Amino acid sequence: MGMPNVNRSLKRRVAVVGAGMTKFVRRAQETGKELSFEAASMALETCDLTLNDVDCVVHGTAPDSFDGVHMKGEYLADGSGAWRKPYTRCYVGGGTGVYAPIHGWYHVASGLFDICLVVCEEKMSSCQPHPQGAFLTIFDHTIERPLGPNLLWIFAMEMNRYMNTYGLKKEDIALVSVKNKRNAADHPCSLLGNADITLDDVLNSEVLAWPVQRLDVSPITDGAVALVLAAEHVAQRISDKPVWIEGVGWNLDTAYWTNRDLCYPRYVENAARMAYDMAGITEPRKQIHIAEPYDPFNYKELHHLEGLQLFDRGKAPEATALGITQRDGDLPVCPSGGLLGVGNPIAAAGLMKVAELFWQLREEAGARQVPGQPKRGVAQAWGDLMQVGTVVVMGT
């Protein structure tokens, strides 16, 4: 039940020195391998490296059942630049996109490798008639699947529990969709960016599984994102502005999800506390300048901001209404546009958040740039049976 003992005297510092991504689209012409190649080769180009410079490769991608390809990690290896290199695919459900850079981080922090290429890819569109079919097998096969559940059930029930516990209205939560879809209008890769969307558009969108409506949830998406990680002595030599991975955390709660109070993501708190501890963060509300929490549903951004200790429980909606989480607010949240706006190719969406911190902290985010020279950010992802939290803290 307690916090793990974290070794703060790690051997080496690790920096992100390059990032690349594809457009996020509803259905890509490119295969998963081709999407991986586009993102990975772009990441290498941006830091003037070639595949020869890469010591090891880490891949993150969600269930094999999306693609209908068994051992998808091996299938995607060539597109990820892993030819005859030490290579692993890692997977913690929806949390994979922020876990993959952690997996890469300890390859480098340990001293084993100097340069690690991290690639996350998702091609959801292949799964017919709807990729939700691939998710039906997350439910217990004996005591849940006979009831005919679909994936929206559990998130609708979590959202309802969250709203009921804190007395929240749909309006309080729908503001997150408005903010993120507007932010995404400034993202050149976005699927659902919309500068003109209004609160009424969200509140009047069709009901899917009350309280979840169409514009409360992120879309099916294809896409890929890649990062280049380097050990300190290499990063200082090849990069004029390395962005350091200062803290990492991950945590898994029980799969007996009906035995938990769904109003609060304790596993996200545990992961955040681990990452903050490593990063020497004692007052996250003062020391974190940008947050990219996982937002496949609008209520999840709020839920996760509370788990990340950035707002009191039940208070993230109020902060959203006050504009605190706008790109020019006191704590910009999902300045990228998030999953609700840029799109949700599961693992790639999580790594997109880490890439956004890299661009924001280097002040290269263009129209999306948050003002005030941000120095430190946190990215987080979530998944499985609403049970995993993965957290990365980065700083300049």
Place this chain on the structure above:
Amino acid sequence: MTVKIDEFRGVYLRESDFREKKVLYNEWNPNAQYAWDAGVAIGHYLAELKAGKLTGVRCNKCHRTVIPPRNFCEWCFRPMDDWVALPDTGTVNTFSLCYVTWDMQYLTDPEIPAVIDIDGTQPAVGIMHVLSEVQPDDVKIGMRVKAVWKPADEREGSILDIQYFKPL
């Protein structure tokens, strides 16, 4: 990125590209079948469901009674101590009114999945099931509910031996 990257790659296909046969693709329909063993704890749970009873398990070290049953306590990592007979009544912890199927077909009458905290668990914990015999607008968190069972001769040791829960 954006300031240092001129162009992001990726080609967006549209429905019309498939209708007009502008793109090539192939299809596969897998025939995947499984037979799952119920296991020790859920096996007992199903046998009790067939007898018209709900059953939980007790961990004396962690002082908790939980459902669905498991043969080990995932907190203290010891075998569970006792089976506990539980009533078939409980409280709605949370619910949804679901108007779509998994493949996004629309439903006129919503399915009403719920987490139902079962009476006698400690601290209160629930199972997932569905509600019926209630108007969707009348469902509330905190509502008291009771299981509606299949007739004894139709029960077969399945979670579906409870047809649904209805308001008490």
